[in-house]
Amino acid sequence: MNVxxxxxxxxxxxxxxxxxxxxxxxxxxxxxxxDSADFDPAVDVRFRATMSSTYIxxxxxxxxxxxxxxxxxxxxxxxxxxxxxYCLTRNTSALEAQVVHRGREFSVRPGALTLFRLDEPxxxxxxxxxxQFSCVYLPAEALRxxxxxxxxxxxxxxxxxGALSLAMDYSDMLQKHPAAIDEAGMAIATHLLDLxxxxxxxxxxxxxxxxxxxxxxxxxxxxLTILEKSFAEPDFSAQKLAAAAGLSERYVxxxxxxxxxxxxxxxxxxxxRKAAELLASGEGxxxxxxxxxxxxDLSYFNRCFRRRFGLTPTAARGR
Numbered sequence: 001m002n003v004x005x006x007x008x009x010x011x012x013x014x015x016x017x018x019x020x021x022x023x024x025x026x027x028x029x030x031x032x033x034x035d036s037a038d039f040d041p042a043v044d045v046r047f048r049a050t051m052s053s054t055y056i057x058x059x060x061x062x063x064x065x066x067x068x069x070x071x072x073x074x075x076x077x078x079x080x081x082x083x084x085x086y087c088l089t090r091n092t093s094a095l096e097a098q099v100v101h102r103g104r105e106f107s108v109r110p111g112a113l114t115l116f117r118l119d120e121p122x123x124x125x126x127x128x129x130x131x132q133f134s135c136v137y138l139p140a141e142a143l144r145x146x147x148x149x150x151x152x153x154x155x156x157x158x159x160x161x162g163a164l165s166l167a168m169d170y171s172d173m174l175q176k177h178p179a180a181i182d183e184a185g186m187a188i189a190t191h192l193l194d195l196x197x198x199x200x201x202x203x204x205x206x207x208x209x210x211x212x213x214x215x216x217x218x219x220x221x222x223x224l225t226i227l228e229k230s231f232a233e234p235d236f237s238a239q240k241l242a243a244a245a246g247l248s249e250r251y252v253x254x255x256x257x258x259x260x261x262x263x264x265x266x267x268x269x270x271x272x273r274k275a276a277e278l279l280a281s282g283e284g285x286x287x288x289x290x291x292x293x294x295x296x297d298l299s300y301f302n303r304c305f306r307r308r309f310g311l312t313p314t315a316a317r318g319r
């Protein structure tokens with residue numbers, strides 16, 4: 001599987017350009033970065049923009065933050081791109097956006113979502129000089145097969161919450177943790193399709209399959225991400241992990257067992273690996289390292305370390 005990551009930012013522009021030159025050069029670069037739309041820069045602020053895209057097969061995870069007053073996908077983009085995918089987009093700015101798609105004009109509130117068809121033009125205009133959104137491009141045939149009446153949901157504000165917001169949360173999290181994409185591979189595209197299908201109204205066996213696959217996979221990834229961030233907290237527990245993930249403790253334990261190891265085993269493994277890394281640097285007292293990694297009992301840390309690595313913490317220092 002090939003994962004392609006792209007980023008374009010005004011921080012990449014050469015210094016010394018005036019505003020007109022910066023905007024013109026960025027527009028030229030945008031044509032190489034993505035030919036999906038044009039932008040209208042704000043006139044009252046310094047031009048700034050950051051865009052990122054991660055390609056996983058035919059699925060794309062993207063985000064945009066810039067001093068735009070609007071984004072336009074015109075007829076020429078449709079004809080040149082020949083792209084029939086659907087684009088699920090979330091307004092991540094602080095103000096509502098005005099969108100025109102399929103002959104309808106509607107508002108999209110902060111946090112709300114919209115489903116676009118990329119084989120039809122659309123445009124979005126913000127009520128401020130800053131545009132922020134995240135998006136996921138989804139394959140058309142697969143989404144149509146899962147959701148009856150899919151096109152009836154195109155060109156409307158879709159409420160936040162539920163599986164659609166979870167899909168966007170999952171996409172945002174993956175873009176912040178690229179190693180997770182390398183680990184999960186094409187399964188990510190399947191999980192995102194599952195979540196979008198559920199949120200858009202898949203029924204029957206398709207919905208059941210999607211729930212079993214996408215929701216559990218995304219929940220597990222969220223649980224593991226929280227665990228990796230918080231393992232060094234001395235009082236971190238399965239109960240706290242469940243609360244942080246917004247899940248029941250029983251469900252969290254089930255997810256972890258299904259993935260191959262219990263909460264306690266995973267917690268100790270993360271703590272011991274971190275301790276081994278710090279000991280290898282040769283800095284700090286062993287007791288301080290143990291406590292910094294979440295162990296409250298030095299004797300217990302010594303026993304766990306020796307059992308895991310086959311040598312004492314003292315012998316591991318500097319190795």
